[in-house]
Each structure stands twice: as structure tokens, then as C-alpha cells.
Amino acid sequence: MSQPLDIAVVGATGSVGETLVQILEELEFPVATLHLLASMESAGSSVMFAGKKVRVREVDSFDFAQVKLAFFAAGAAVSRSFAQKAREAGCSVIDLSGGLDDALALVPEANGEVVDSLALPALLASPSSAAVALAVALAPLKGLLDIERVQVMACLAVSSQGREAVNELARQTAELLNARPLEPRFFDRQVAFNLLAQVGATDEQGHAALERRLVSELRVLLGLPELKISVSCVQVPVFFGDSFSVAVQSRQSVDLQSVNQALDAAASVERVENDDYPTPVGDAVGQDVVYVGRVRHGVDEDQQLNLWLTTDNVRKGAALNAVQLAQLLIKKMA
Amino acid sequence: MSQPLDIAVVGATGSVGETLVQILEELEFPVATLHLLASMESAGSSVMFAGKKVRVREVDSFDFAQVKLAFFAAGAAVSRSFAQKAREAGCSVIDLSGGLDDALALVPEANGEVVDSLALPALLASPSSAAVALAVALAPLKGLLDIERVQVMACLAVSSQGREAVNELARQTAELLNARPLEPRFFDRQVAFNLLAQVGATDEQGHAALERRLVSELRVLLGLPELKISVSCVQVPVFFGDSFSVAVQSRQSVDLQSVNQALDAAASVERVENDDYPTPVGDAVGQDVVYVGRVRHGVDEDQQLNLWLTTDNVRKGAALNAVQLAQLLIKKMA
Structure with missing residues (x-):
């Protein structure tokens, strides 16, 4: 002690x-x-x-x-x-x-x-909660895969923008269900029952600061400074729990059994078998792990590994x- | 006539x-x-x-x-x-x-x-509304890009599953806002304020039928039978309007100006400049075009083209x- x-x-x-x-x-x-x-x-x-x-x-x-x-x-x-x-x-x-x-x-x-x-x-x-989730899920696979590229779509819960954003999603949803006119406050437009394809301002190249941050953090966390990472961050009408659709491109064929074993052996990962899948609300919220599901190859492509991650952005992230x-x-x- | x-x-x-x-x-x-x-x-x-x-x-x-x-x-x-x-x-x-x-x-x-x-x-x-949206947006770019791979995350509105699914999202949302216990009906779990990482059952390889369908349809529609396509379909708590995060990997550097010109010249595409972005609720619903926004390279990578698409899945799709x-x-x- x-x-x-x-x-x-x-x-x-x-x-x-x-x-x-x-x-x-x-x-x-x-x-x-x-x-x-x-x-x-x-x-x-x-x-x-x-x-x-x-x-x-x-x-x-x-x-x-x-x-x-x-x-x-x-x-x-x-x-x-x-x-x-x-x-x-x-x-x-x-x-x-x-x-x-x-x-x-x-x-x-x-x-x-x-x-x-x-x-x-x-x-x-x-780091950003997205980088934490991705690092926790991908670090156990580093030795198994000859990673060429990681492709991420990050679906961010409104709580990643704080309490005001949480209240605003609730308020907008209630207004819409009661058929009252919507006047967006915290977000610049309707976020309830909608997807916002951009989180924060973008730079001249069209990237959001959070997207650039995720790329540089993930390179450091995985110890792969040259790694190609493609990322899009989207604001989704979810209160708590970030989710990630991830495709890892490997230079060699991916052995799914070894991938599953490595994920199962990782203390901070909870893998969900393919007859089910984890969700932010049903699994991630309040938990200390990153849930990983939909572990599979690409269609017609065994050098690709697809994953779905979800984690409590405020807590684990x-x-x-x-x-x-x-x-x-x-x-x-x- | x-x-x-x-x-x-x-x-x-x-x-x-x-x-x-x-x-x-x-x-x-x-x-x-x-x-x-x-x-x-x-x-x-x-x-x-x-x-x-x-x-x-x-x-x-x-x-x-x-x-x-x-x-x-x-x-x-x-x-x-x-x-x-x-x-x-x-x-x-x-x-x-x-x-x-x-x-x-x-x-x-x-x-x-x-x-x-x-x-x-x-x-x-x-074809599936996802294939329609992707084909409409990518066909004008075929001549410009030497496409190696297309990577898609499809965020599907509940209306893609019919009226019952639309009613179920509304019902679940109202129950939750009124703090009543949720008993899922049409979907097997909570879809309101949540993301479902799987649309329909998956096969032994972990792919949903809709994901395989999208791959084979898109290859036919683009006339590229060998095209590598990675796809994940996710059910999002949106009533109408499918959205797509798309990354196109080209074998050559992508000229964004030509891409924007080609998109602007396409009658069924409405391009949104990078100081803004299109959303299903704010743009797509009720319209006859595929909205394209967030046109940009990858971070540190000019052989990648990133796009965000949104379209009315029932109407245009x-x-x-x-x-x-x-x-x-x-x-x-x-």
C-alpha cells in the first residue's frame, strides 16, 4: 500500500x-x-x-x-x-x-x-476518450497483426461535450415529441433524432481538431508513429457511451481465433460473441472496460479485421x- | 411523352x-x-x-x-x-x-x-438504399480516382425497417423521457438514445445479409467487380435519412478540386461546403438528391478521399x- x-x-x-x-x-x-x-x-x-x-x-x-x-x-x-x-x-x-x-x-x-x-x-x-478506447482494444492485437492502416468512425455521445450537451439532447427530444418548435441552443442545430457529421470546427484541410488529436494520440499510444489512421468523428443522439466502427488493414491474413484469444486475455476488454453485440446503453455505461464485438474479416478479405467498440466515455474514456x-x-x- | x-x-x-x-x-x-x-x-x-x-x-x-x-x-x-x-x-x-x-x-x-x-x-x-446513395455519390468520381478500396460505415434510419420500427423508436423515446420502464418490442433492445451495431442476423463469418448485399450491389453499380469494399451497417436512433461515413482509398493522389467539380456537376448530388455539413433531418428528408459533405483528404494522406453522405432512404434510396x-x-x- x-x-x-x-x-x-x-x-x-x-x-x-x-x-x-x-x-x-x-x-x-x-x-x-x-x-x-x-x-x-x-x-x-x-x-x-x-x-x-x-x-x-x-x-x-x-x-x-x-x-x-x-x-x-x-x-x-x-x-x-x-x-x-x-x-x-x-x-x-x-x-x-x-x-x-x-x-x-x-x-x-x-x-x-x-x-x-x-x-x-x-x-x-x-488522451481523448476515443483514443483511450481504441488503444485499449488495439494494443493487445499489435503483436498479432502487421497493421497497415486503421480506419475509424467514432460515434460520440453528447456527454463528451459536458452536462449542457446532455441537457440539450433531452430538451430537444422532449420538444419534438411534444410537437413544439425546436430552437437549438447548445448545438447549432437539431441533434435529437439526427446525426451531426462534425464535432467542433474544422481546419482548412477539413479536419476537426478532435480528429487530428485522435490520430496523433493513437500513434503515440500504439508506438507506431507512421501508422495510417483515417478518422471521422460524428455526434450521435446518445447520452453516454462512445462507439467506434473500426477496420484494421493488415499486411497479412488475420487469424480471427488468435485475435479473439488476445482480446479475451486483455483485462480491460470485454469481448461479445458474434451472436450478440455490445451497445453503449446496454453494456458500456458505468463499466470499466471497452466492449468489443462484431469481430470479423472484411467481406472477401481476410487481411482486414473489423471491430465494433463501445465504452463509457466519461468513466473509462x-x-x-x-x-x-x-x-x-x-x-x-x- | x-x-x-x-x-x-x-x-x-x-x-x-x-x-x-x-x-x-x-x-x-x-x-x-x-x-x-x-x-x-x-x-x-x-x-x-x-x-x-x-x-x-x-x-x-x-x-x-x-x-x-x-x-x-x-x-x-x-x-x-x-x-x-x-x-x-x-x-x-x-x-x-x-x-x-x-x-x-x-x-x-x-x-x-x-x-x-x-x-x-x-x-x-x-438496390438497397445504401447502395443507391453510394452509387450516386461515387459514380461521378470513377473517372477521377484509381479506386483501390471503399470503406463505408452506414448509419441507417429506423424507417429502413418500415413503419413499425418508426413507431417503436417514438414509443421507446417517450417511455424513457417519462421515466417509465422500457419493454422493447420491434427491436430486441433499446434503440432510443442507443446504437445497434448490427442490422439483421449475421452469418457464420459475422456479416449481416445487408452488408453482403451492399458489397455485391455496389460492385455491379460501379462496374468494378473486383472492388474491395468494407462495410458496417449500424442502426441509429434517427427516423428518416440514412447517413454514410465513406473513405475512398485511391492508388494516386486525390485532387480535391476535381472531386468537388465532379460532384457539383452531378445532377443528383448536392455538395455542401466544408464550413457546413449536411444532416439527415436538416437536409436529406423529403429531397431527391444525395447530400455530400466533409469532402477532404485523410489526415497526412492525399491518396484518401473522405466523404459524408446523407439521403432520404425511403424516397431517393x-x-x-x-x-x-x-x-x-x-x-x-x-
Whole structure:
């Protein structure tokens, strides 16, 4: 058992931050004092931890020298303002915002061994939830396949954009079912009973920032810097649980039996046999694994491996992965 | 103007059949007498055509020698029972069921020229709505790209499974919003706010019949019998409008400007610029074209072309395509 540690969670009132605090408690993470921090608007509320109400304070006035480890789950701007300050005060940072270019993307099941060679205080990034899901599912297959290309369609739940987006899907759906005129608020158009083919603004080449981020994170996580990755991110009218249609192109014939064995042996993967398939609502939500189903070749093509993944984007895709990174870090601190 | 023709529509009370009858009227298709047919359960009702109520009669007792052209939109079993009989009576058949293996898959915008060499009475298949959408969008690009592979994720609206599926999505959504327990009926599980990774049963290799059908139809429609096509069909909680995330792998660098020009020149394609994107609800529903957006290369890869398509699955994907085939056929009959 590691020594209890003083810890800060920045963005403790957001959906990822709140889930993160829950998971620290569930996994009995060795916390001495837990400091919950947020921007001015959210400070003053309180969050339950280990049977006690913990007051959320302003991040601006917090002295990071008080803690050895800080999670940043309050968005890119907050990470950019305070993460460097925290590290200078001797605090290791696990960033969930995607806003720190120099943070090393880490998923324990994929490239966890990198932690061994890190100096403290460390700066780690828990990657986009899409990259976490794909890394967890593909890392066990790396040795089996001579991967030429990975093709991904990511179907993202609205919760990946926070609580406001969740409320907006519910509100839009209710308006439509009651035949009331729809006035989109959080999204710029109807998301209920619709698909939005673009998540966030696109650059001059037509790629969304999240799509580019997923490509670069996945290359790092799989240790394949030259890997060809094609990705489209789509916003779907699902509250929780991201899903992914994945085609892996291998340079050799894919042995499905070995693939299934490798997936079954992976602790963070739950494989579903081909007479069934996993769904975000029915399987993924609230769970700690990535569900993998529809394992099959391409039609007329045994060098292709097709998969369907679904996982809890807030929990496994973000909060749990960050806590798993913290578990690796505290071993170094001991 | 062609001579008016006696025509039968089998499955006139289904959503595709009903739309088909509407389109015959909208396009002022030269109809002399319109015979509306259905299975025993649906016979007896009536459908409006050209300002008159037309009674729907039983297909079992219909003499197909009365008509020169019959649309079959009542499912595979009905087509298998009556289409051959109709042809033997001298009637050309346009099948929308996918149930006739010897019917030639046709999309006017892709392989319409094949009609010239057909003998009458003809047996044509209006392909799956996914194949129609893909053929309409890809045919204009065939000459521009040296296509090695087409990768498709098809996000199918519930209406592709008929009216009962549409009602079930509405019912499930209302139950969930009212916090009542959900008892799935038409689908075997929750489809509201969820994604179902499989449409129909899968075979031993893990492919759904619709996925295999799409592959073989698209090869015929594009005239590329060896084309590598990877496809996953997913049921999404959208009422009307199928959407497709498509990646085309070319053996040469793709010139996006020429692609955009070719798409703009195609009459049945509506291209949406990259500062926006088309959606099923906002664009496709009720329209006669395939919307194409998010035209872009792959990340770090100019031999890849990415597209997002959306189209009205009942109208453009089925009923309208069948009527367009009929328009080609009547020219031969004149």
C-alpha cells in the first residue's frame, strides 16, 4: 500500500471531475487530503468524498505546493493557465483537457511502461476518450497483426461535450415529441433524432481538431508513429457511451481465433460473441472496460479485421484512465 | 411523352410503396390504370392517386397480364412468390425487396446505360438504399480516382425497417423521457438514445445479409467487380435519412478540386461546403438528391478521399430510384 498523498482535482464540478472523485473513492486510492478546485463560477459548492462533504475552492488562489498530484479536468484554458504553475511547485500533473501539447499521452493498457522512465514531477495526458478506447482494444492485437492502416468512425455521445450537451439532447427530444418548435441552443442545430457529421470546427484541410488529436494520440499510444489512421468523428443522439466502427488493414491474413484469444486475455476488454453485440446503453455505461464485438474479416478479405467498440466515455474514456495513470505514478513516488 | 401505361404497385400500403405512388403522381409518370396491390392483411384500404381513391386489392388474385410494369415493394417473400409469374405474363418487374438474385441492380446515375441492352419484359432491382446513395455519390468520381478500396460505415434510419420500427423508436423515446420502464418490442433492445451495431442476423463469418448485399450491389453499380469494399451497417436512433461515413482509398493522389467539380456537376448530388455539413433531418428528408459533405483528404494522406453522405432512404434510396428505372424502361417500351 502506498503512502496517502495530498491530491488536487481541478474541475471537480464537471461530469468528468465528479466521476474522477467517485473513482478515487471506489478504488480506495490512497488520498491524505483531497483539494477540490474549480473556476470562480463553480467554487463554493461541495462534493461528497469518503462520506464527507468537501468544499470546492477557487483554483486561482490555490497553492499547488500543498499537493503532490493534480488532475486537470476543467478544459484546455484552465490547464494552460495553471498546469505549469503546479509542476513548478513540485506537483505531478495528469491533464484530461487535451490542451497541453507537451504532455505525454498515456493509456496504461497500451504504453504504461513509459512511466518507468519519467522524471518527477511528471506531466501526463489522459488522451481523448476515443483514443483511450481504441488503444485499449488495439494494443493487445499489435503483436498479432502487421497493421497497415486503421480506419475509424467514432460515434460520440453528447456527454463528451459536458452536462449542457446532455441537457440539450433531452430538451430537444422532449420538444419534438411534444410537437413544439425546436430552437437549438447548445448545438447549432437539431441533434435529437439526427446525426451531426462534425464535432467542433474544422481546419482548412477539413479536419476537426478532435480528429487530428485522435490520430496523433493513437500513434503515440500504439508506438507506431507512421501508422495510417483515417478518422471521422460524428455526434450521435446518445447520452453516454462512445462507439467506434473500426477496420484494421493488415499486411497479412488475420487469424480471427488468435485475435479473439488476445482480446479475451486483455483485462480491460470485454469481448461479445458474434451472436450478440455490445451497445453503449446496454453494456458500456458505468463499466470499466471497452466492449468489443462484431469481430470479423472484411467481406472477401481476410487481411482486414473489423471491430465494433463501445465504452463509457466519461468513466473509462476519461476519469478512470486518469486514475489508472495516477496509480502508476504513485508507485514511483513511494 | 410516352404512351400511358397500365402499372401495378405491389406493397402499396407500406412506407416505400406509398412514397412510390406519390412520386408517380409528382413526376407525372404516364399512368393509364394504376393497380395497387398488397398482401391479404393490407388489402381493402385505399390510397390517393391523382385526386382519386384507389382501392388496394389482394396480390394473390391479380392477373399480371393486365399490366406492362409492376413495382414490387412488399418484401422478399412476396417478390419471390409473384415476380416470376408477373414476368411470364409479359410484365416488366422492378423489385425493391432485394429478394431476387437474378434481378439486375440498377441506379440510373451509375449504370443506367445497361437498360439499352435489356430484353423486355425486364427484371430490374432497385438496390438497397445504401447502395443507391453510394452509387450516386461515387459514380461521378470513377473517372477521377484509381479506386483501390471503399470503406463505408452506414448509419441507417429506423424507417429502413418500415413503419413499425418508426413507431417503436417514438414509443421507446417517450417511455424513457417519462421515466417509465422500457419493454422493447420491434427491436430486441433499446434503440432510443442507443446504437445497434448490427442490422439483421449475421452469418457464420459475422456479416449481416445487408452488408453482403451492399458489397455485391455496389460492385455491379460501379462496374468494378473486383472492388474491395468494407462495410458496417449500424442502426441509429434517427427516423428518416440514412447517413454514410465513406473513405475512398485511391492508388494516386486525390485532387480535391476535381472531386468537388465532379460532384457539383452531378445532377443528383448536392455538395455542401466544408464550413457546413449536411444532416439527415436538416437536409436529406423529403429531397431527391444525395447530400455530400466533409469532402477532404485523410489526415497526412492525399491518396484518401473522405466523404459524408446523407439521403432520404425511403424516397431517393428506394421509391424515387425505382421510378427513375421505370422512366428508363418506358423509353424502351415506346
